[in-house]
Amino acid sequence: MKATIDRSDCTSCGTCWETCPTFFEENPDDHLSQVIEKFRLNGNCAEGSVPDELEACVTDAADLCPVSIITVE
Numbered sequence: 001m002k003a004t005i006d007r008s009d010c011t012s013c014g015t016c017w018e019t020c021p022t023f024f025e026e027n028p029d030d031h032l033s034q035v036i037e038k039f040r041l042n043g044n045c046a047e048g049s050v051p052d053e054l055e056a057c058v059t060d061a062a063d064l065c066p067v068s069i070i071t072v073e
């Protein structure tokens with residue numbers, strides 16, 4: 001499974017990194033959500049490969065994002 005964050009519309013609410021802190025984190029510079037480095041695809045902080053054991057929490061984070069900008073496929 002792959003997760004993508006449309007960071008340009010992130011409101012920094014913190015829901016995703018509170019719901020799934022093993023996969024999402026707050027970027028210390030722009031304060032927007034990003035994928036933790038070890039899961040990134042092509043070094044892009046807005047895209048990550050989701051390991052099987054994190055599928056449930058990444059999906060929960062996507063469902064709970066108030067602006068629905070996390071896509072899982």
Ligand code: SF4
Nearest residue numbers: 010011013014016065
């Ligand atoms: S839940 Fe959505 S709006 Fe909130 S920090 Fe995460 S990506 Fe940004």
